[in-house]
Amino acid sequence: DAGVTQSPTHLIKTRGQHVTLRCSPISGHKSVSWYQQVLGQGPQFIFQYYEKEERGRGNFPDRFSARQFPNYSSELNVNALLLGDSALYLCASSLQVGDTEAFFGQGTRLTVV
Amino acid sequence: QQPVQSPQAVILREGEDAVINCSSSKALYSVHWYRQKHGEAPVFLMILLKGGEQKGHDKISASFNEKKQQSSLYLTASQLSYSGTYFCGTELSGAGSYQLTFGKGTKLSVIP
Numbered sequence: 001d002a003g004v005t006q007s008p009t010h011l012i013k014t015r016g017q018h019v020t021l022r023c024s025p026i027s028g029h030k031s032v033s034w035y036q037q038v039l040g041q042g043p044q045f046i047f048q049y050y051e052k053e054e055r056g057r058g059n060f061p062d063r064f065s066a067r068q069f070p071n072y073s074s075e076l077n078v079n080a081l082l083l084g085d086s087a088l089y090l091c092a093s094s095l096q097v098g099d100t101e102a103f104f105g106q107g108t109r110l111t112v113v
Numbered sequence: 114q115q116p117v118q119s120p121q122a123v124i125l126r127e128g129e130d131a132v133i134n135c136s137s138s139k140a141l142y143s144v145h146w147y148r149q150k151h152g153e154a155p156v157f158l159m160i161l162l163k164g165g166e167q168k169g170h171d172k173i174s175a176s177f178n179e180k181k182q183q184s185s186l187y188l189t190a191s192q193l194s195y196s197g198t199y200f201c202g203t204e205l206s207g208a209g210s211y212q213l214t215f216g217k218g219t220k221l222s223v224i225p
Binding site: 004033035040041042043044045048056058090098100101102103104105106107 | 115142143145147153154155156157160200202204212213214215216217218
């Protein structure tokens with residue numbers, strides 16, 4: 001079975017631009033969460049979606065938004081990119097909300113110049 | 114509400130044991146443990162729900178002390194493959210949503 005897939009794997013953007021990151025969860029998983037991981041730190045929670053509805057939001061500015069599609073894949077959008085947005089963006093999928101293991105994708109490495 | 118992990122780093126020789134601790138100042142509902150190798154995605158190790166349970170998987174086990182809001186990960190007879198950064202992720206009681214807050218990680222290096 002395919003694991004969590006994220007695209008693209010690497011991305012370079014200029015300050016002020018917009019970026020869209022994509023995630024396909026494991027087949028049968030209905031929950032997708034997004035995390036930002038800065039080098040040397042643990043993943044920081046951005047959003048969680050379950051059955052196409054937002055179930056949790058971390059402490060990130062409104063420049064960050066996300067959505068989940070009927071096939072449970074998800075997009076993370078970031079507007080007006082800042083240098084500080086440079087990080088590894090991880091997507092995790094799980095069967096349900098809470099009490100369950102989450103499987104992480106390989107991530108998208110975003111560099112803002 | 115970020116959990117505090119200790120130690121920050123540890124170096125072991127193959128066969129030695131290690132304990133990694135994860136403490137929270139808030140009441141916890143669950144603790145999740147992950148291992149991340151350089152350049153790779155975090156890999157799930159185990160989840161502990163409140164109730165003071167202890168779990169084990171091969172030579173890696175963990176406990177959750179609900180009274181102290183603390184979890185410990187035990188690695189026995191370490192192998193080279195255990196090297197990586199270990200993260201605990203905590204879910205708060207009554208949070209109303211599934212949100213994991215990760216610690217800064219513990220870097221474990223196992224040498225021959």
